Amino acid sequence: MIELLIHKRYFESTVEITRIEEKDGKFYAYANASPFYPDGKGGQLGDRGKIAGVDVFHVFEKDNEIVHQIAGTITPGIHEVIVDQKRRKDIAQQHTGQHILSAAFLEVADIETVSFHMGEEYSTIDLDVPFLESEVISEAEELANRVTQSCYTIEEIITDIEGSKNYNLRKPLSDKVTGEVRLIKIDNFDVSACGGFHLNNTGEVGLIKVIDAEKVKGNLTRIYAVAGKRALKYFQKYNSVLKKLSKMLTSSVGELELRVEKLLNQSRDQALLLSKISQEYATVLSQNLSNKGLVYLEGYTEVGNFLAKIGNFEDSILVFYDNSKYIIASKKYDVRNFVSKLIEKFGGKGGGKSEFANYQPTKKLKFEELEEVYHEVYNRD
Numbered sequence: 001m002i003e004l005l006i007h008k009r010y011f012e013s014t015v016e017i018t019r020i021e022e023k024d025g026k027f028y029a030y031a032n033a034s035p036f037y038p039d040g041k042g043g044q045l046g047d048r049g050k051i052a053g054v055d056v057f058h059v060f061e062k063d064n065e066i067v068h069q070i071a072g073t074i075t076p077g078i079h080e081v082i083v084d085q086k087r088r089k090d091i092a093q094q095h096t097g098q099h100i101l102s103a104a105f106l107e108v109a110d111i112e113t114v115s116f117h118m119g120e121e122y123s124t125i126d127l128d129v130p131f132l133e134s135e136v137i138s139e140a141e142e143l144a145n146r147v148t149q150s151c152y153t154i155e156e157i158i159t160d161i162e163g164s165k166n167y168n169l170r171k172p173l174s175d176k177v178t179g180e181v182r183l184i185k186i187d188n189f190d191v192s193a194c195g196g197f198h199l200n201n202t203g204e205v206g207l208i209k210v211i212d213a214e215k216v217k218g219n220l221t222r223i224y225a226v227a228g229k230r231a232l233k234y235f236q237k238y239n240s241v242l243k244k245l246s247k248m249l250t251s252s253v254g255e256l257e258l259r260v261e262k263l264l265n266q267s268r269d270q271a272l273l274l275s276k277i278s279q280e281y282a283t284v285l286s287q288n289l290s291n292k293g294l295v296y297l298e299g300y301t302e303v304g305n306f307l308a309k310i311g312n313f314e315d316s317i318l319v320f321y322d323n324s325k326y327i328i329a330s331k332k333y334d335v336r337n338f339v340s341k342l343i344e345k346f347g348g349k350g351g352g353k354s355e356f357a358n359y360q361p362t363k364k365l366k367f368e369e370l371e372e373v374y375h376e377v378y379n380r381d
Contacts, residue, residue: 004092005156005198007182010035015051016078018065027070034059034066035081037091037197043116044196045091052079090229092197094123096154096186097144097208097227099198101125103170103190104144105223109136112171114220122211122230125223132221137210144208151203152187159183167191207231275302282306291316294374296367298323308356317378319370326359328352333378341373 039046058069102113304320308329350359
């Protein structure tokens with residue numbers, strides 16, 4: 001069993017619940033101190049487990065108390081706890097992986113980490129740079145995995161503000177920090193103040209993989225990453241998807257990109273052809289339509305849209321059903337009034353401009369129902 005670097009307060013096997021609160025059908029157990037790590041503290045996920053045999057769904061800090069959202073009520077007092085150790089190991093893999101990856105970006109490109117957030121599926125690291133070349137990401141990822149594979153010892157150092165000055169911290173401590181300081185030291189590669197869960201050895205991280213990157217908040221770049229078993233699951237998932245696509249497209253994985261590109265080009269060509277045919281068909285239809293009263297048609301969306309644009313509806317209103325929604329157009333009537341009445345009488349939703357609008361029904365309407373609304377709205381005999 002892998003032992004984790006966890007602050008001593010989280011090794012306790014009991015918790016003293018001071019009070020229970022029920023709110024909106026949910027139960028909350030309050031404690032002054034708890035072996036359950038709170039969600040979001042230091043960007044880390046919180047613990048799960050049981051208190052007195054009752055499941056713990058969520059843990060958070062509020063007004064200097066630890067609040068546990070639990071599955072049912074329990075009595076105040078001292079209770080035994082069971083903490084999910086598999087979850088703790090996963091959290092430790094992600095958190096240690098983040099320390100290594102943040103240090104790698106600093107080493108490779110002198111890019112500092114601004115913030116970190118751990119989710120149930122992946123972690124995010126916000127880097128203090130507006131744009132990041134893919135080559136830099138790859139280089140940092142490769143360095144991070146070299147550190148992981150080197151099986152460096154990870155130390156937990158308990159000191160104070162003065163003692164922390166003896167270490168080259170990746171991120172300086174805030175002036176607000178007082179009292180005990182916990183440092184996580186990864187050989188000579190990284191030293192950072194941290195209260196979260198970590199592994200004893202970098203090799204226990206297994207693998208670190210950057211899965212995405214995007215620009216956020218103007219001048220920051222957000223990195224999405226997974227480590228440990230999450231990285232394995234990530235590769236298993238995408239390998240499965242690639243194999244299925246390869247089979248569907250009768251192409252080897254290595255040729256998938258070219259195959260998909262070819263299919264997309266064919267799809268675009270066919271879409272252009274369909275658009276041209278729809279426009280020509282709409283032109284023919286418009287020449288044979290009545291220009292009086294309610295004109296009702298059914299067909300493809302593209303035909304309806306073109307017809308609404310080029311049709312001569314100077315003294316009529318077009319209602320075109322495409323098997324999903326109604327396309328409504330007129331140069332004489334404000335079709336928004338027609339749509340509003342349809343929504344009022346039959347439900348659904350819709351909107352648009354005075355000459356063109358869409359109506360999404362809850363069900364297909366009969367022609368007689370549409371005609372009745374037409375007469376109601378525009379006072380036609």
